[in-house]
Amino acid sequence: MASQDTKERVAQKHRTRNALLISARELLSQGQQPTVPQVADHAGISRATAYRYFSTPEVLAQEALLDAIALQFEHLTASLSTSEDPVRRAEDVVSAVLTMVLRNEALFRTYLGFATAGGAEGRSSRGGRRVRWLSAALEPLAGDLPKEGFDRLIHALSLLSGIETVVVLKDICGLEPDAMDRTVRWIARSLVRASMEELSPL
Secondary structure (H helix, E strand, O other): OHHHHHHHHHHHHHHHHHHHHHHHHHHHHOOOOOOHHHHHHHHOOOHHHHHHHOOOHHHHHHHHHHHHHHHHHHHHHHHOOOOOOHHHHHHHHHHHHHHHHHHOHHHHHHHHHHHHOOOOOOOOHHHHHHHHHHHHHOHHHHOOOOHHHHHHHHHHHHOOOOHHHHHHHHHHOOOOHHHHHHHHHHHHHHHHHHHHHOOOOO
């Protein structure tokens, strides 16, 4: 019985936390910078309870945005390429991420602004999903490339897999989505081929 009570308390805490995060995301999506009391009121949860989960609005906003971004990356699983060609697989993955980021551009830009303003504290494993997916996409090369070379390739491709890419290609270069997609595919193709050429004997 005690074990069941413990499980129920844990489940209730999880539901309360999720409700607060959902409430915060809704307010953020409306262009607000909500306080903890505002989020609590919007969620129908007592303010005292909300403060037990999130001590400051900055922490609450960070978690809400990271949670939303993590969910978007989770939805990409079905989009991962199954091609046996590592070049095509790398292209398809960075293209899928670009499409997802553009579809949720406001969310990603909000988090980027929050992060660059110093609001994002620490590092989250949720932010490393792009690295894991790229590693999976290029798994056939993992056994052939030296570890240092494989890691360098993954890190380089990671630059093509987030809001940073949109900021450069859209804001700075003025590209439209189709041109952005062609560009990230070309860069991914070039990087993978260059890494593979390093394996070829002179």
